[in-house]
Amino acid sequence: MSLHVDVIVIGAGPAGLSAAACLGEMGLNVLTLDEQSRPGGQIYRNIEEAPRENLHVLGESYTKGLAVARRFRKSSAAYASGASVWQVEPDGRVCYSQDGKSRQIRANYIIVATGAMERPMPIPGWQLPGVMGAGAVNNLSKEAGLIPSGDVVLAGSGPLLLLEATLLIKKGVHIAAILETTPRIPPATAFPHGPRALLRPDFLWEGVNMLREIKAAKVPHYQGVRHIRALGRERFERVEALCGKETLNIPASLLMVHFGVIPSTHIFRQTGCHMTWKADQRYWHPACDAWGRTNFERIFAAGDGAGVSGGLAARYKGELAALEVARCLGIIPAYQRDALALPLKKELKKDGHPRPLVDAIYAPRAEHFVFEDSTVLCRCENVTVGAVRKAVSEGARELNEVKIMTRSGMGPCQGRMCGPALAEVVSAAAFLSPEQTGLLNIRPPLRPVPLGEIAAMELDEIRESGNWLLDAKK
Amino acid sequence: MKSVDIIVIGGGLSGSATALGLVRQGAGNVMLFDQQLPSQRLSRGNFGLTWFMCKGADHPVYAQWCRMAARQWPDFAADLLEETGYDVELEWTGGAVHAFGEDEFEAHTRSIGNITAVCKTVGLDYPVKMLNRSEFADLVPDMQLGEDVTGAMYTPEQGHVNPLMLLTALRCAFQKKGGRFQGADSVEQIIPGNDGTVVVKTKGDTFQCEKLVIAAGHGSMRLLKSLGETLHIYPSRGQIMVTERRPRSLTVPVLCVRQTPDGTFLIGLSTEDTGLDTRTTAKAMKSQAANAIRLFPELAALNWVRAWGAIRVMTPDGAPIYSRVAGHDNIFVLALHSAVSLAPMKISAIAPWILGKGEPEQLHHFTNGRFNV
Amino acid sequence: MFKYAPENTQQLVTVTLDGEPVSLPAGMNVAAALLGIDQIISRISPASHKPCSPHCLMGVCYECLMEINGVNRQACMTPVSEGMVIRRNLTAPGGNLHFGEKETATPGEQITSQEEGPSMDDKTQGASA
Numbered sequence: 014m015s016l017h018v019d020v021i022v023i024g025a026g027p028a029g030l031s032a033a034a035c036l037g038e039m040g041l042n043v044l045t046l047d048e049q050s051r052p053g054g055q056i057y058r059n060i061e062e063a064p065r066e067n068l069h070v071l072g073e074s075y076t077k078g079l080a081v082a083r084r085f086r087k088s089s090a091a092y093a094s095g096a097s098v099w100q101v102e103p104d105g106r107v108c109y110s111q112d113g114k115s116r117q118i119r120a121n122y123i124i125v126a127t128g129a130m131e132r133p134m135p136i137p138g139w140q141l142p143g144v145m146g147a148g149a150v151n152n153l154s155k156e157a158g159l160i161p162s163g164d165v166v167l168a169g170s171g172p173l174l175l176l177e178a179t180l181l182i183k184k185g186v187h188i189a190a191i192l193e194t195t196p197r198i199p200p201a202t203a204f205p206h207g208p209r210a211l212l213r214p215d216f217l218w219e220g221v222n223m224l225r226e227i228k229a230a231k232v233p234h235y236q237g238v239r240h241i242r243a244l245g246r247e248r249f250e251r252v253e254a255l256c257g258k259e260t261l262n263i264p265a266s267l268l269m270v271h272f273g274v275i276p277s278t279h280i281f282r283q284t285g286c287h288m289t290w291k292a293d294q295r296y297w298h299p300a301c302d303a304w305g306r307t308n309f310e311r312i313f314a315a316g317d318g319a320g321v322s323g324g325l326a327a328r329y330k331g332e333l334a335a336l337e338v339a340r341c342l343g344i345i346p347a348y349q350r351d352a353l354a355l356p357l358k359k360e361l362k363k364d365g366h367p368r369p370l371v372d373a374i375y376a377p378r379a380e381h382f383v384f385e386d387s388t389v390l391c392r393c394e395n396v397t398v399g400a401v402r403k404a405v406s407e408g409a410r411e412l413n414e415v416k417i418m419t420r421s422g423m424g425p426c427q428g429r430m431c432g433p434a435l436a437e438v439v440s441a442a443a444f445l446s447p448e449q450t451g452l453l454n455i456r457p458p459l460r461p462v463p464l465g466e467i468a469a470m471e472l473d474e475i476r477e478s479g480n481w482l483l484d485a486k487k
Numbered sequence: 488m489k490s491v492d493i494i495v496i497g498g499g500l501s502g503s504a505t506a507l508g509l510v511r512q513g514a515g516n517v518m519l520f521d522q523q524l525p526s527q528r529l530s531r532g533n534f535g536l537t538w539f540m541c542k543g544a545d546h547p548v549y550a551q552w553c554r555m556a557a558r559q560w561p562d563f564a565a566d567l568l569e570e571t572g573y574d575v576e577l578e579w580t581g582g583a584v585h586a587f588g589e590d591e592f593e594a595h596t597r598s599i600g601n602i603t604a605v606c607k608t609v610g611l612d613y614p615v616k617m618l619n620r621s622e623f624a625d626l627v628p629d630m631q632l633g634e635d636v637t638g639a640m641y642t643p644e645q646g647h648v649n650p651l652m653l654l655t656a657l658r659c660a661f662q663k664k665g666g667r668f669q670g671a672d673s674v675e676q677i678i679p680g681n682d683g684t685v686v687v688k689t690k691g692d693t694f695q696c697e698k699l700v701i702a703a704g705h706g707s708m709r710l711l712k713s714l715g716e717t718l719h720i721y722p723s724r725g726q727i728m729v730t731e732r733r734p735r736s737l738t739v740p741v742l743c744v745r746q747t748p749d750g751t752f753l754i755g756l757s758t759e760d761t762g763l764d765t766r767t768t769a770k771a772m773k774s775q776a777a778n779a780i781r782l783f784p785e786l787a788a789l790n791w792v793r794a795w796g797a798i799r800v801m802t803p804d805g806a807p808i809y810s811r812v813a814g815h816d817n818i819f820v821l822a823l824h825s826a827v828s829l830a831p832m833k834i835s836a837i838a839p840w841i842l843g844k845g846e847p848e849q850l851h852h853f854t855n856g857r858f859n860v
Numbered sequence: 861m862f863k864y865a866p867e868n869t870q871q872l873v874t875v876t877l878d879g880e881p882v883s884l885p886a887g888m889n890v891a892a893a894l895l896g897i898d899q900i901i902s903r904i905s906p907a908s909h910k911p912c913s914p915h916c917l918m919g920v921c922y923e924c925l926m927e928i929n930g931v932n933r934q935a936c937m938t939p940v941s942e943g944m945v946i947r948r949n950l951t952a953p954g955g956n957l958h959f960g961e962k963e964t965a966t967p968g969e970q971i972t973s974q975e976e977g978p979s980m981d982d983k984t985q986g987a988s989a
Contacts, residue, residue, distance in 0.1 A: 157888050456794050
């Protein structure tokens with residue numbers, strides 16, 4: 014394998030596949046590093062081998078992925094599956110582990126398309142076996158054909174929560190209740206975005222249909238729910254919550270939680286990219302220009318990792334980044350890049366019409382983040398909200414100080430699951446903004462690697478000199 | 488303008504330990520400023536050894552100072568536990584430096600002889616001996632030794648500690664004794680007055696104090712320049728790797744590999760000239776991993792989970808700087824790279840010295856001015 | 861907790877789970893495959909000493925860590941293959957990676973579990989020197 018490629022694309026979801034396909038079609042030497050074993054990322058998980066039943070139930074938003082995957086396979090982009098990236102450097106060097114071997118490869122440009130994750134929201138009992146992310150259950154269905162066997166409760170907020178509900182209904186899963194924290198009446202801030210959203214009647218119609226399906230299935234649907242707690246001895250047995258004046262107490266075998274989607278930012282932070290706090294959606298994302306370029310000339314962000322906007326938008330953003338990279342590498346001139354970009358930007362705009370409305374309806378508010386002292390905040394190291402607050406009372410004013418005092422963020426997940434809640438709890442306790450309390454420092458390796466594998470790593474330096482006429486091409 | 492007795496700038500290991508020493512000595516109103524930038528701070532990046540072995544090879548007073556510190560560690564840790572409830576996880580299990588091959592074995596043996604002689608000049612013993620391979624194996628019965636290992640130099644009179652817990656405990660104890668800890672506040676200006684007081688301007692406020700202690704690591708240079716003093720420190724990067732947890736099998740800390748009570752292995756420890764760049768390199772990770780595996784082959788299957796670089800505050804002779812700023816008898820500067828090992832001395836010697844309660848004889852070897860040739 | 865949808869077809873291979881042979885679908889990720897045979901516990905947390913179970917199934921939460929062919933890996937990111945050796949260390953005293961003569965609590969960190977099972981927080985102060 015060549016040690017130096019034109020472009021490395023990290024991630025094989027809609028953004029990564031589109032970017033790699035576009036660059037491959039232009040004849041560039043592209044390598045896609047996918048930590049999953051098959052292309053598709055999360056939204057198109059297992060798309061190439063999906064049973065027909067799944068294609069039918071999951072609908073067009075899933076089946077669109079087939080065309081994306083096919084285009085990728087047809088292009089000359091190389092695909093490395095099961096390749097876990099563990100270090101990225103601004104000068105284009107990437108270290109990754111595949112099949113028990115770690116390698117370092119250099120690229121002229123890197124497009125990071127590692128997507129998004131469900132917002133981890135600590136609630137009492139969230140570490141109990143039997144509490145899973147809604148996305149996890151979705152993945153099990155797509156990849157393994159597994160569906161919940163008993164009663165399910167869905168809890169949280171966001172459009173995907175309701176979408177998940179309809180998919181489960183179609184699969185014959187019994188939903189004991191949907192506990193939505195979003196209030197029934199949208200906030201006043203949402204209404205100005207209504208007119209723009211009307212430009213996409215298909216989207217709004219889909220939303221109305223979802224609610225109709227849920228009602229037709231007679232699924233108890235609560236809104237404005239507070240104080241959700243998962244209870245059980247050895248595993249999850251029932252969920253308790255407040256709705257208005259009523260205390261809900263619902264037994265089930267599985268609690269699916271979903272509190273919206275936030276960008277996965279670890280690669281950007283490890284590399285040192287400048288990060289921006291998006292206050293209305295309360296998440297961090299890399300600071301990028303219109304093409305997805307970060308503050309580092311060679312590093313681009315594409316897809317939900319740059320900012321959450323959905324699967325279709327991810328495809329366009331991936332391709333836009335690819336076009337700009339192609340221009341930088343001198344393959345197409347700027348005017349051609351712009352011409353090719355124009356229809357993509359138009360589609361992107363159209364796709365984005367409902368987003369301000371959706372974002373406003375489901376906007377997380379700091380007041381909604383009510384955490385009890387005894388709730389576990391860092392799952393890996395078993396650190397409670399109370400311990401974090403104690404660290405702030407002893408003088409910690411930013412997340413890394415809290416980390417060294419409590420071990421929060423020092424476990425295997427390196428702060429992926431506790432980072433967002435840490436930002437909320439520490440900033441609230443210290444009377445500072447999340448921008449002031451900052452982000453956990455992310456260090457390599459991005460994924461654990463056995464010491465033996467590191468010790469055996471080949472770190473060939475690129476040969477700079479030599480007589481190219483006489484040297485045989487390796 | 489707020490009036491306090493003493494201000495300490497820098498809430499790392501040096502500053503926090505000194506501040507604690509001051510309040511324990513009844514120094515009145517003591518304030519500790521800590522900027523808490525998200526950058527890598529040396530106090531967060533320490534390996535955690537509380538050692539005297541191998542220190543002061545050509546500096547007998549430094550060797551003596553390190554030995555004094557080591558002796559005070561057990562009581563120092565016990566006091567912190569009692570005051571704060573924080574256990575700094577001190578394990579007084581000795582320490583070893585391994586040898587690969589015959590040449591290294593002989594070099595270590597010579598080093599023991601050399602430092603023993605150096606220590607003798609100040610009336611100090613040096614309880615370090617060479618262990619052959621089988622003696623070393625007996626010392627670490629639950630670990631397999633790599634085939635190249637010929638032995639190790641060893642002393643039972645030192646140990647290792649959790650440096651992050653130490654920092655947390657120091658700050659907590661300081662505040663419990665009435666000290667005021669001010670995080671996220673940056674010192675912008677230091678203005679010595681004619682009346683023997685010093686004015687300190689921060690981002691948010693202005694303070695006046697009788698004595699000022701500057702212990703801000705690499706941030707100290709900026710503060711001292713304005714007082715006309717050049718601090719003789721230079722940066723030296725050390726990279727450390729941490730592994731996942733494994734059932735406890737190593738209790739004796741080896742120079743470059745130690746296992747913590749909660750089961751993670753720490754592997755280090757490079758010495759590089761990279762300015763203030765705290766990034767880690769694949770090259771260093773590879774060579775450190777290879778070295779650890781050469782020593783204990785079973786570590787090969789263990790996952791490496793995190794690495795960091797920390798920038799040592801190095802002095803030209805490796806020994807600390809405890810100094811008054813020239814022309815300002817009430818302004819002190821502390822700069823050193825082994826603030827973990829030497830932490831007890833801040834309490835027992837440095838704080839009383841700052842308060843004018845006596846000057847240990849060793850201190851005049853540790854001035855900043857000793858580097859002015 | 862989970863069952864296979866009726867249209868599901870699988871090719872099974874034999875792996876060793878905690879010393880016992882089991883049949884799992886080839887190519888499926890190990891975490892999903894184990895959930896499919898009702899093995900919902902992935903490990904015992906070394907921090908809380910309580911059982912863990914896969915939470916995100918996309919490589920973010922690390923709850924599904926287990927020893928696979930000698931190395932600790934995320935089961936949700938590892939495809940099942942013939943002859944694979946999986947060890948979860950669920951029955952070691954105190955569970956996986958539980959050890960250490962002393963477990964000390966940071967004051968304020970007392971975890972009062974919400975009916976989360978018998979408290980396994982057995983905090984003993986060991987000697988400090």
